[in-house]
Amino acid sequence: MTHPVGSLTAYVDGALELAEQAEVESHLAQCATCRTERDRLAGAIALLARLPPTPAPSATFEQRFYARLAAQKEEARQRRGFLDRIAWRWLAPGLAGVAATVGVVLYTGEQRRADEAFLAEHIDLFESYEAVASVGAVESAEDVQVVAHLDDLGAKP
Amino acid sequence: MASDPDAALMVAFQGGDESAFRGLFEKHGRAMVAFCHHFVRDAARAEDLAQEVFLKLHRSAARYQPTARFRTFLYRIASNACLNELRRGEYGARRAVESGDDCAGGRGEPIDPDSLAGSGPNPEEIALAAALGRAVEELLARLPEKQRAAFVLGRFEGLSYEEIAEVLGTTIPAVKSLVHRATVAAAAALAGYTAEGKGAFS
Numbered sequence: 038m039t040h041p042v043g044s045l046t047a048y049v050d051g052a053l054e055l056a057e058q059a060e061v062e063s064h065l066a067q068c069a070t071c072r073t074e075r076d077r078l079a080g081a082i083a084l085l086a087r088l089p090p091t092p093a094p095s096a097t098f099e100q101r102f103y104a105r106l107a108a109q110k111e112e113a114r115q116r117r118g119f120l121d122r123i124a125w126r127w128l129a130p131g132l133a134g135v136a137a138t139v140g141v142v143l144y145t146g147e148q149r150r151a152d153e154a155f156l157a158e159h160i161d162l163f164e165s166y167e168a169v170a171s172v173g174a175v176e177s178a179e180d181v182q183v184v185a186h187l188d189d190l191g192a193k194p
Numbered sequence: 195m196a197s198d199p200d201a202a203l204m205v206a207f208q209g210g211d212e213s214a215f216r217g218l219f220e221k222h223g224r225a226m227v228a229f230c231h232h233f234v235r236d237a238a239r240a241e242d243l244a245q246e247v248f249l250k251l252h253r254s255a256a257r258y259q260p261t262a263r264f265r266t267f268l269y270r271i272a273s274n275a276c277l278n279e280l281r282r283g284e285y286g287a288r289r290a291v292e293s294g295d296d297c298a299g300g301r302g303e304p305i306d307p308d309s310l311a312g313s314g315p316n317p318e319e320i321a322l323a324a325a326l327g328r329a330v331e332e333l334l335a336r337l338p339e340k341q342r343a344a345f346v347l348g349r350f351e352g353l354s355y356e357e358i359a360e361v362l363g364t365t366i367p368a369v370k371s372l373v374h375r376a377t378v379a380a381a382a383a384l385a386g387y388t389a390e391g392k393g394a395f396s
Contacts, residue, residue, distance in 0.1 A: 046374040050348070052355045080388040081381035085349050088330060089323040091228040094241055099223065102245045109249055 040064070040071050049079045200264035208255050215255075218264075219248055225351075226272060232334055232346040233276035234283070243279055247272045269351065269361045273343050280339050326387060333383040337376055344369055345376035 041061050047053050048061045065072050200221070206214035226247055231240035250271050258267055315323070334342050340362065347353045347361060359369045381388075 043371065043374055046377045047355070047370045050355070050373070052370065077381045077388075078377050081377060081384050082349065084326065084384050084387055085330070085380075087319075087323055087326060089320075089327045091224070091231075092237070094224055094227045094244075095238075098227065098241050098245075099219075101241075102219070102223075102248060105245055105249060106252060109253065113253070 040068065042071070042074060045071065045075050046078050049075060049082060198264060200268075201260060201262070204255065204258050204264055204267075205260050208258065208260075215252060218251070222268060223248070226268075229269075229272055229346065229351060230276055230279075232350060233280055233342070235331065235335070239279075243275060244272075247275050250275065263357070265353070266357050266360045269347060269353065269357075270363075273347065273361055277339055277343060280342075322387070326384070329383055329387070330380075333380055336383075337379060341372045341376040341379070344372035345380070348373050 041048075041064055044053060044057065044061055048058060051058075053061065065075060200218060203214040203218050207218070223244065226244040227241055230243040230247070231237065234240050234243060247268075251268065254271065258264075334346070337345065343362060344358055347358045348355070353361065355366050355369045355373065358373070359366045362369070
């Protein structure tokens, strides 16, 4: 075996398959150059344990986060209003790759969660302006905005 | 899955339990700030980024498969956010490294020995740790973004090669190569701090 330099880090990390690990081990037993390189890599990895401890987040980190989360939830609530205005639920048969499996989804209150799971799973398709526009469902500037920001719709009220 | 309490919290959150989400934030918030700090030098920006990760987590709840490990789901969101941040700030970050800017917060702050557990390190240890911290930050800033991500996920977050591959959406051989190249760069950058400084193949 030529010097297995490219495997030395994985060897130190214990990430090699057993067969390859055994090969590297027997090579190291006979090759001082590779042993030196292995020691160099292992030394660098060990050094990382001596880094300073992670400083704690600032005192307001948590509070600021929850303020942003509240704002996000509010935005989602408003966007859900827009969702009712687009007939996206009727688009399914017209969108490539989705037609066979989805059909038309009747939009009732109880269906909302299923709709949102469906939306989350097929988000790539719905975020494509071209795909949505080609089915003629985008009629206003607000509709365009919702298409662009569909991934921001929260699943929770 | 009984073996993954975080997965259980996510499932509870999917069912409408907001306190489950708060539990996840409490458990992982601090580590997420530290993770983001490996990608952005400014401590305040790292906190903003960590918050964005949790905001994304909150609105992506529907995409989480209960059988998946929560950790890989979280780190996938976090890595994407950090890599996007790098691409956005690439020009600015390169300028900062070239002009030798010191880190605004985080590692650059003095550490109070009394605040550390155990018998505590001596002043030499503290100084070495601080210098090491700066050397690692400069190294990270120089690494190509995928090497940087693989290195941070493996060395600081303790993910396995398999988990890193899942997080980055790549193969295990690719991760092996990324981690190796980053570690070779680390060995060169930290040569002055170790006994085994000189490389055999350099």
